[in-house]
Every structure is written in structure tokens, then in C-alpha cells.
Amino acid sequence: MMKKTAIQLAKQKKKRKPLKGIKGVTCTTCGGNTMDYTEDLVFDCYVLGERIIIPHLTGLCCRVCGEMGYDAPSSDIIDQYMHEKVTGGYEVTVSTLSAGKLGIYFPKDVLRTMDIKAKIKAIIKPITKKKMIIELGT
Numbered sequence: 001m002m003k004k005t006a007i008q009l010a011k012q013k014k015k016r017k018p019l020k021g022i023k024g025v026t027c028t029t030c031g032g033n034t035m036d037y038t039e040d041l042v043f044d045c046y047v048l049g050e051r052i053i054i055p056h057l058t059g060l061c062c063r064v065c066g067e068m069g070y071d072a073p074s075s076d077i078i079d080q081y082m083h084e085k086v087t088g089g090y091e092v093t094v095s096t097l098s099a100g101k102l103g104i105y106f107p108k109d110v111l112r113t114m115d116i117k118a119k120i121k122a123i124i125k126p127i128t129k130k131k132m133i134i135e136l137g138t
């Protein structure tokens with residue numbers, strides 16, 4: 001439902017109808033003319049096991065059933081954020097350390113944000129042929 005509403009709102013934007021201050025828009029869920037403009041929508045979901053909360057989004061909210069629809073700028077913010085979350089990461093090159101041993105150097109940005117020291121133990125958990133989790137010990 002949320003997606004459908006977002007598409008509808010995007011269409012409204014194309015017609016250059018500003019949403020700000022709008023009241024009594026027909027709700028796609030309960031059918032009442034009970035959707036009002038708000039600047040206090042919150043996007044809340046889980047991506048890759050991490051909770052993402054984006055507050056202060058604009059759009060419409062139904063005062064009866066609570067159905068929400070983000071307007072075009074807010075939808076853009078969500079899309080951008082989700083894209084960064086899913087595709088984000090640090091690109092590194094696998095290097096040859098010695099015969100039969102490969103290694104990855106952690107980029108400086110990773111070292112800055114994580115608690116990594118030389119000589120600590122780490123556990124590598126292969127998830128698929130292309131994905132692994134590295135858990136650092138102490």
C-alpha cells in the first residue's frame with residue numbers, strides 16, 4: 001500500500017500541486033478523506049539486519065488508519081539512503097601474501113570506525129562463494 005501511495009503522490013507532484021498544507025486527501029487504505037500533509041513522517045525498516053530510521057520526512061498521513069505516503073522529495077531521500085546502504089562498502093583488492101596465502105588490507109576508514117588492532121584473532125565465516133563475515137576478537 002505504501003508503495004502505491006508513493007506512486008500516486010509522485011504523479012501529483014508532476015501536476016505541480018504542492019502538497020504542503022494539503023488536507024483531506026482520499027486514503028488508499030480506509031477510503032476516507034482523511035489524509036493530511038505532515039512533516040513528521042518516519043521511515044523505519046530493517047536492511048541487512050540493521051535498523052534504519054529516517055525522521056522528519058514529508059508526505060501524507062491518514063488520521064484514521066495511520067496509512068502513510070511519502071512525497072516525492074522524501075521518496076528520493078529514502079531511495080538514496082537505501083541504495084547507499086545496500087551497495088555501500090569499501091572496495092579492496094585481494095593481495096598475495098605468500099604462496100597459497102591471500103590477504104586483504106583494511107582501508108584506513110575501516111580502521112578508524114572499528115576496533116581493530118594488529119595480532120588480534122578474527123573469525124572468518126563464509127556465507128556464500130562471494131560473501132563472508134569477519135568477526136573480530138579481542
Ligand SMILES: [Zn+2]
Nearest residue numbers: 027030062065
Ligand atoms: Zn486511512
